[in-house]
Structure formats: C-alpha cells, structure tokens
Amino acid sequence: MVPAPETGKIALIANPVAKSGRGAAAADEATRLLWSRVGEERVEVFYTARPRHATELAKQLGPEVGCVIALGGDGLVNEVACGLMERPADERPALAVIPVGSGNDYAATLGMAYSVVPAISQILHFRTVRADVGCVNGRYFVETLSFGLDAAIALDTMERRKRSGRAGTMLYLESAVDQLFNHLDTYRFSLRITDPAVGEEPQTVEGEAYLVASQIGPTYGGHFRITPEASIEDGLLDLCWATPKLIPMRALAILLRARAGKHVGSSHVHFARAKKVELDFEKEPPAQIDGEKITGTHFVIECIPDALTVVLGEPRR
Numbered sequence: 001m002v003p004a005p006e007t008g009k010i011a012l013i014a015n016p017v018a019k020s021g022r023g024a025a026a027a028d029e030a031t032r033l034l035w036s037r038v039g040e041e042r043v044e045v046f047y048t049a050r051p052r053h054a055t056e057l058a059k060q061l062g063p064e065v066g067c068v069i070a071l072g073g074d075g076l077v078n079e080v081a082c083g084l085m086e087r088p089a090d091e092r093p094a095l096a097v098i099p100v101g102s103g104n105d106y107a108a109t110l111g112m113a114y115s116v117v118p119a120i121s122q123i124l125h126f127r128t129v130r131a132d133v134g135c136v137n138g139r140y141f142v143e144t145l146s147f148g149l150d151a152a153i154a155l156d157t158m159e160r161r162k163r164s165g166r167a168g169t170m171l172y173l174e175s176a177v178d179q180l181f182n183h184l185d186t187y188r189f190s191l192r193i194t195d196p197a198v199g200e201e202p203q204t205v206e207g208e209a210y211l212v213a214s215q216i217g218p219t220y221g222g223h224f225r226i227t228p229e230a231s232i233e234d235g236l237l238d239l240c241w242a243t244p245k246l247i248p249m250r251a252l253a254i255l256l257r258a259r260a261g262k263h264v265g266s267s268h269v270h271f272a273r274a275k276k277v278e279l280d281f282e283k284e285p286p287a288q289i290d291g292e293k294i295t296g297t298h299f300v301i302e303c304i305p306d307a308l309t310v311v312l313g314e315p316r317r
Helices: 018-038 053-059 074-085 105-110 116-123 149-164 169-182 248-258
Strands: 009-014 043-047 065-072 094-099 128-136 139-141 144-148 187-196 203-209 211-215 237-242 269-281 287-289 298-311
Touching: 009 018, 009 053, 018 043, 018 065, 018 116, 053 065, 053 074, 065 074, 074 094, 074 105, 074 139, 074 298, 094 105, 094 116, 144 149, 144 187, 149 169, 149 211, 149 287, 169 248, 187 211, 187 237, 203 237, 203 269, 211 269, 237 298
Parallel strands: 009 043, 009 065, 065 094, 094 298
Antiparallel strands: 128 139, 128 298, 144 211, 144 287, 187 203, 187 269, 211 237, 237 269, 269 298
C-alpha cells in the first residue's frame, strides 16, 4: 500500500523542454514552492531526458511516494499514467498535474489552474477521486484516443508547433482549416460495441466516417468538447463519430461548434457509450492517443474503471 498523498513523499516529474523550454523554469518554481510548503525532505524531483522516460520514472518510484506530479503537457501526463498503470493497483500513488503544455486537456478535465502557484495550492488540498483509464491494444490513455480528421489535425498541429514554437487554439484552428479544405478524407470503419453500457445492447456500426473518437474525458485538441457528457468516473468510453457528406465550410462550422460541445445536434455526429469496443479500418487512418501518434488498422479499446487516484483542482459542484 502506498501512503496517503497528504503524508507520503511528493515526486515531481517534469519535462524541462515543455512549451518551448518553459518547462524547466516552471519545474524550478514548483520545486521551490513545494519545499516551502511541505519541506525539502518530502519532495523528490525528476527531469525527463528522452521519450518514455517519464514512464520509467513513474514505474520505479519508491513505496514512500504518495503523490506524483506530472509537470508538462498531455504527452507527459500520459507517460506518467502509463508508468503508474504498470505498478500493482495498490502501489499506485495519486496523480496530480501542473499543466505546462499546449493542449492541457487532461489538466482541464481535472480543473487545474494554468500557472504554477495556484496549481500547487490546488494540489496540496489533495482533493482526490478514483479515475478511469482507457486502454487500446495494451497501451493506456487518460483523456483521448481518436482516428481520422481530428487526429490528422492534432498531429499536424504538433508538427507546426515544433517548427514555429507557437501554441494555443489558433494554431489548432490553422491546422483544422488546412485539413478541412485540403484533406477532408473519409475512412471506412467497423465499430463493434462488445460490452455496452448498462441497459444497452451490443451493436455493430459500419460505414464511412471523417473521424472516430473514443474518450475518457470530454475534450481534445485544446478543449474542444467532442464528447461533452464524458466523465472520468463513470467506467465508460464515450464514443463519437462523424459521417459524410459535408462540404468543407459545413465541416468547419461543426468543428467550431464542438469547441463548446454544441455539435451534439448535428445529424452527421453520432454518439454511444460502452465498456469495450473493437474498431477496424479498411485503410490505416491518422491516429493519436493523448496527443501522440499511433498506428494500425485494428484496435481493441476498453475502459478500466477506478484505475488511478487523481488530484482535482477546482472542487466539484
């Protein structure tokens, strides 16, 4: 058993190059604040040096750690969560997030502040819930898994960010306009809901789609509310898929409405909930998991209920 987050050690895992190098300064600030609030003896600080390093660090944390803070973007949060999921269930410290990234969708789901000082204050209240984790083909995700148009936008946005050093919603929208007007492709898919939500029947959906998303949390792409009713505590995947035919301007209008979750009424947008699904594509689509690229055409996706203890920012109302 790990100690309670209130009494155990706090491990800070930071990506120093997050947000064009601002991660290092944010990590230094967070370290000083933690030292002043809980004492240096309770704080361990780790900096990532390569891809997947955060997963190794989280997996190897000592038994005295009661809370691990991921300081970085959604990719780092995913890596830390993956490391925790490789530990036995009763040996997983609580997960907290200080958002220093471009999308920060999971941090938003947790209600975290977007600067270090208030985020540390939120974390040290240690308001926790048990949160679900998604799993696709043996790989974990905490917020989003998507295929097709939206994944292409997310991956293109990441490339634009690397080239320009820019970030934020406008960069995502620039990529979205480019994809919608120049690469509005459809993908033939088969979605088999093998373990549906309570009261629902197994079903198979086949056809063509611009995108298919399987969510634990409600947002992707920097707070686009693709599945606005999704909850990290309900033990379910929230599924969304968008079907043809749409002209680029109409597709853009639906995308913009999705920013506030107001795309729900569109006849081209469909939703379902399930505990487990199988998803196949005729050809390999663009695909992303918590903002990172994945590949393949066959995906087994499931929700693992109550997999992690997570620290909330704003209190639930």
